[in-house]
Amino acid sequence: MADSDRHRENRADPDALLALADKQERGRLTVFLGAAPGVGKTYAMLSRARRVKEDGGDILIGLVETHGRGETAALLEGVEILPRRKIAYRGHTIEEFDLDAALARHPQTIVVDELAHTNAPDSRHPKRYQDIDELLAAGINVWTALNIQHLESLSDVVAQITGVPVREQIPDTVLKKADEVLLVDLPPAELLERLKEGKVYLPANAVRAADSFFRLGNLTALRDLALRRTADRVDDQMVDYLKQNAIEGPWPSAERLLVCIGPDALSEKVVRTASRLASGLNAHWLVASIEPVDRAVSDQAGERRLDETFRLAERLGAETRRVKGADFVDEILRLARREHATQIVIGGRKQSFPFRLFRRSLPDALMERASGLGVYVVTGEEEMPPPAAPAKPRALIFRILKDVGLAAAMTAAVTILGLALDEVVRLPNISIIYLLAVLASAISAGYAAAIAAALFSALAYNFFFIPPIYTLTIAEPHEVFALFVFLAAAMLTGGLTSRLREQAKVSGERAITTQALYDYSRKLSGTSKQDDVVWATVTQLQGALSRTVALLLPDQGELRLQASWPPDTELGVSDMAAARWAFEKREEAGSGTGTLPNSVFRFIPLTSPHGVVGVCGIQQNGEILDGSEERMLIAILDQSAVAIDRARLSKERLQQAAALEGERFRSALLVSVSHDLKTPLATITGAITSLREFGDKMDKGSRDDLLVSIDEESARLARFLANLLDMTRIESGSVEAKRDWVDVVDVVRSAVERSQKAFPGRAIEVQLAPELPLIRGDSVLLGQVLFNLIDNADKYGGADPIRIYARQEKDEVTLSVVDMGKGIPENDLDQIFEKFFRRGKPDGRAPGTGLGLPIARGFVEAMGGTIKAESPAQKRKGTRMILRFPVEAVPAETEVAS
Secondary structure (H helix, E strand, O other), X not given: OOHHHHHHHOOOOHHHHHHHHHHHOOOOEEEEEEOOOOOOHHHHHHHHHHHHHHOOOOEEEEEOOOOOOHHHHHOOOOOOEOOOEXXXXXXXXXXXXXXXXXXXXXXXXXXXXXXXXXXXXXXOOOXXXXXXXXXXXXXXXXXXXXXHHHEHHHHHHHHHHHOOOOOOXXXXXXXXXXXXXXXXXXXXXXHHHHHHOOOOOOHHHHHHHHHOOOXXXXXXXXXXXXXXXXXXXXXXXXXXXXXXXXOOOOOOOOOEEXXXXXXXXXXXXXXXXXXXXXXXXXXXXXXXXXXXXXXXXXXXXXXXXXXHHHHHHHHXXXXXXXXXXXXXXXXXXXXXXXXXXXXXXXXXXXOOHHHHHHOOXXXXXXXXXXXXXXXXXXXXXXXOOOOOXXXXXXXXXXHHHHHHHHHHHHHHHHHHHHHHHHHHOOOOOHHHHHHHHXXXXXXXXXXXXXXXXXXXXXXXXXXXXXXXXXXOOOOOHHHHHHHHHHHXXXXXXXXXXXXXXXXXXXXXXXXXXXXXXXXXXXXXXXOOXXXXXHHHHHHHHHHHHOOOEEEEEEEOOEEEEEEEEOOOOOOOHHHHHHHHHHHHHOOOEEOOOXXXXXXXXXXXEEEEOOEEEEXXXXXXXXXXXXXXXXXXXXXXXXXXXXXXXXXXXXXXXXHHHHHHHHHHXXXXXXXXXXXXXXXXXXXXXXXHHHHHHHHHHXXXXXXXXXXXXXXXXXXXXXXXXXXXXXXXXHHHOOOOOOOEEEOHHHHHHXXXXXXXXXXXXXXXXXXXXXXXXXXXXXXXXXXXXXXXXHXXXXXXXXXXXXXXXXXXXXOEEEEEEEEOOOOOOHHHOOOXXXXXXXXXXXXXXXXXXXXXXXXXXXXXXXXXXEEEEEOOOOOOOOEXXXXXXXXXXXXXXXXXXX
C-alpha cells in the first residue's frame, strides 16, 4: 500500500475533531451519578471542591442541598457560597439558584446540585439542566449530581420497578454530552443501613422511604441501571478518543435503528424502549412516522400525541422524520434501505381472533418481508387499542343517523326510478341502477354511507325486482348468486368511490396550502422594502394560523416590535425577555419551550444564511400547533427570513453605493480644490513677491501686468468660491428663487457685459427676438446661469464666437447658448450636469471645477424651468445649451426686475 493511502487510512475522524473543537469553547460538565439518593454524590462533589479550593483553584458553590446531613454541611466551610435568589410564590418564599449572579461572578468552576430539579415559576428556564447549559455556554465548568431514575428514557422502567412515578426528568442527551461522568456507588445493604441511621432523610421521611422506594430489590435494580449507563458512557468516551487520535479499531459495529411510531399511546413506550436499545448498542436511531398520502388528518388528539412523541424522541437524542406513503410496509422498508438501518423497532398489540382472520398486523407483515433486517416488536398490555371516547356522543349518533338516512333516501330514489323504468322499458338486469345510489352516497358522505347504501340496495332489489316480488324470498338459485355478486360489487365500488373522495379532499387541501405558499412567495419576490415584508409575513401567518402574531427585528442594536396582528398587540416583560433570548441564542423560547415558558408567545428565530434577522412570536393560547400548522409556519418563516435578509442587504447596498458616490465626490472636490486654489494662489503669490522684491526696479508696464494678473486670479478665486457656495446651497435645499417678473432681454445684456469683462478676448453675438414676453423668476439667478454657460462655452468653444439666442416658442421662452467647439459625445450628454464632471480639451487638460453646469441646472429648476444640452450628431461639432421657461399672463401695472 502507498504511503499516502496508509496516511489517509490513519488520519483522525473530522467529525470527532469538530466535536472536540466545539467542546473546547464551552465549559466542562462533570456529573456525579448515583443509583439512588443517599449514596454520597453531594459529599463526594464537595470533598473534591474543597481539594480544589485548597490548591488555590477558583471554585464557587452555586447551590447545594445538604438535606440536614451534618457531615455534608461541614464540607461547605471555607468555600465561597453564592447567595440564593428568593422568589415569592403562593404566600411562601422559595430559594432558588441565582443564574444571573453566577454569570456575573464567572468562576472557573461552579457546583450546582440536583441536575433534574424543576425551577420555580417566573424563572428564566423551567429546568435546572437548562441553567447549567447556559453556564457551560459562558465557558464556566460545572459540577452537578444526578440519580439514574431521572433519565427520561429510564423513567418508565424505574416506575415499573419501584412502583413510584418519576416526576422530574431530564433528556438523555444531557448525560451523553457530559465531559466526565463519575459513578458514586454504594452497595444496597449499606445504603439501607445509612437510611436507618438517619443519614439519608430525616427519621419521619426515612420510614416512608423504606416502605416504598428504598427496598433491596429496587436498589439492586437501580444500581444495575447506573452501572450499565456509566459503562456505556465510558465506551463512548473511548471511541471518541480513538477517532480523535486516528487509532485503529476494533470499534463497535455501526448499528442503525429505524423506529416506527404512530398517533397511538403505545408510541411513547416504543420511543423509550428504542432509546435504551440505541444506548446499549451505541447506535444511531431514526424515529419516523408513516402518514397516509391520500387521507386527511381527522384525529386531532392523535396528531397532537404524535407531535409530543416526536419531541420526546428529539429530547432523547433521535433524528425524526415524517414520511407519506400509501403502503406502510413498502415505505418502512424503503426508508430502512435508504438509511442503512440494521434493525426496525415497531409497536404491536395482540389481535383478537376475528381481526387475525381478516387482516395481518403491521409487525407480522414487516417480519415476512424484511429480509436481512432485525424486527424488534414492543408489545402493549392490552389486546386492541381502546376506542377513543367521542367528545360529543350526540354528535356521533347524529352523524351515523345522517349517513344511514342519506343511504336510505338514495336507495328509495333509485328504487322509484327503477320501478318507473320497468314499466316503460323491460331491462334485463335492473340491478345496475342501484350502483347509482352507492356511488352518490360514497361521494356525499363517505365509506360508511356507501356500505349502508349497498345493503339497502341489495334488500330493495330483492324485494321489488327478484321473483317472487314484494318478499325477501329468492326462488331461483342463480338469483342468489347474482344478488351476492351485486352486493360485493356495490361494496367495492362504494369503497373505491369514497377513497377517491378522500383523496380529492386531501389534494384540495394541499393545493390550497401550496397555492397560499406560492402566492406568498410571489408577493415576497416583488417586495424590496423591509416594512412590506414584515407586514406581509404577519398577515400571512395570522390568516394561516388564526393566532396573534408578533414580529420583532433589530433596530439600532435593540430588538423592537415591528409589526403585529392585531395591530394593538403589546408584549410584556416576560415576552420581551423570551424574544431577546431567542434572538441572541438562536433557539426557540417562550410558551411550550424549555426557556421562559411563562410567556404567552412562542418565539422562533428567523434564520437566514447571514445569521438571525429577527424573531417571530406565535401566541399559543394553551394549544400547540398541529403537524400541518407547524409545517406551514416553518415554510412561511423560512421564506420571510430570506426576504427580510434580502431587503436588508438591498438597503445596505444602496447605503454603500451612496457612500461610494460621496467618496467619489469628495475625491473630485479635493482634486478640484487643490488645483483651482493652488494655481491662482501661486500666480498671486508670485506676483506679490515680485512686486515686493523688484517693484522699484520694474517699469510701469511690468508692474501693471502683475497687478492685472493679481486682479484676474483673485476674480478667478472669487468665482470658484462662489460656485462652491452655490453648490452647497443647492444640495442643502436652501436656494429660494424669487417669483418676480423678469425681462429676459435685460438679463441677457447684463450677463454679456459681465462676460466681456471676465473674458475680454471672447467674441459674443446676441440675437433677441422682438417683444419677448416676461417670465416669472429670479433675475440674479438667471444672470448667474447665463454667465456659467458663457464661461463653459469660452472653455470648450474654440476660437469661434459664442452665440446667444432668445425667442418665444408657443407658451415658452427659449434661451440658447451655442458654441462651435468640438462638441459633446452622445454618451456624455446625460453626465455633463453631474458634479465634478469635466470634458477634456484637445490638449488633454480638463479646465474648471466641474460645478458650473450643475449650478446652472439647480438654479433653472429652482425657477421652474428646464435645461438641456444638445450636440448635433451629423455635424460632430458645436454644443447648444437650451433653457426653457413657461410664459404666464402678466397683470397690469407689473414691476419688472432686472
